[in-house]
Amino acid sequence: MNENISYPVVEIFRSLQGEGFNTGREMVFLRLGGCNLDCPWCDTDFTRFEMIPAAEIMRRIDSYGVKALLVTGGEPLIVKGLHALLEKFRSSGYWVAVETNGLAVAERDVLKLFDYITVSPKACYARLYYEATAVTRAHEVRVVAESNALEFCRFVGERIKAERYYISPCEREGVIDIETGVRLLGVLNQGDVRPPWLLSLQTHKLCGLR
Numbered sequence: 001m002n003e004n005i006s007y008p009v010v011e012i013f014r015s016l017q018g019e020g021f022n023t024g025r026e027m028v029f030l031r032l033g034g035c036n037l038d039c040p041w042c043d044t045d046f047t048r049f050e051m052i053p054a055a056e057i058m059r060r061i062d063s064y065g066v067k068a069l070l071v072t073g074g075e076p077l078i079v080k081g082l083h084a085l086l087e088k089f090r091s092s093g094y095w096v097a098v099e100t101n102g103l104a105v106a107e108r109d110v111l112k113l114f115d116y117i118t119v120s121p122k123a124c125y126a127r128l129y130y131e132a133t134a135v136t137r138a139h140e141v142r143v144v145a146e147s148n149a150l151e152f153c154r155f156v157g158e159r160i161k162a163e164r165y166y167i168s169p170c171e172r173e174g175v176i177d178i179e180t181g182v183r184l185l186g187v188l189n190q191g192d193v194r195p196p197w198l199l200s201l202q203t204h205k206l207c208g209l210r
């Protein structure tokens with residue numbers, strides 16, 4: 001790895017995964033800056049970041065002593081040079097996961113370097129996904145229950161092959177709309193849907209974690 005390459009870092013912190021299959025698992029979160037979308041309910045300020053050299057990122061993450069890393073954003077897969085950074089973590093024994101919107105991948109080979117891939121496609125940009133979805137295989141798909149999510153979820157279930165499919169209730173201004181998410185789940189799971197869609201709550205927010 002070229003330790004002089006710098007990456008756009010919003011924040012690095014230790015917490016418990018709050019959503020999806022790995023809920024409750026201790027991880028270090030590496031949030032990278034920049035995104036290719038601009039979702040109306042986005043809760044992340046991905047525009048404020050600092051360019052930090054790879055060696056310093058490694059040092060900060062190593063300092064937590066937790067060998068599980070979640071790379072998130074913003075949109076991490078549009079970050080150039082990510083491949084080199086991930087190889088370093090893998091060779092140091094890290095379990096490495098990513099959360100991506102799945103629309104674009106700057107370095108296609110990078111997907112092989114993740115132990116766990118969560119794709120969270122956005123219904124508010126459905127047209128872009130209908131035209132081209134870059135990540136079509138994942139361990140987990142997680143769709144936010146927006147108003148137009150029903151048709152989009154059916155499309156996503158066909159387009160992205162995954163082990164698990166989740167509906168995540170939408171949060172706006174601190175209010176999580178669980179009811180709309182549960183109603184959507186009920187409709188999606190009518191008939192013999194395999195695998196069934198599951199509910200994923202943002203438990204970290206409900207219990208006051210980051």
Ligand code: SF4
Nearest residue numbers: 035037038039042074
């Ligand atoms: S894809 Fe994620 S980070 Fe980007 S704007 Fe949408 S919610 Fe925010």
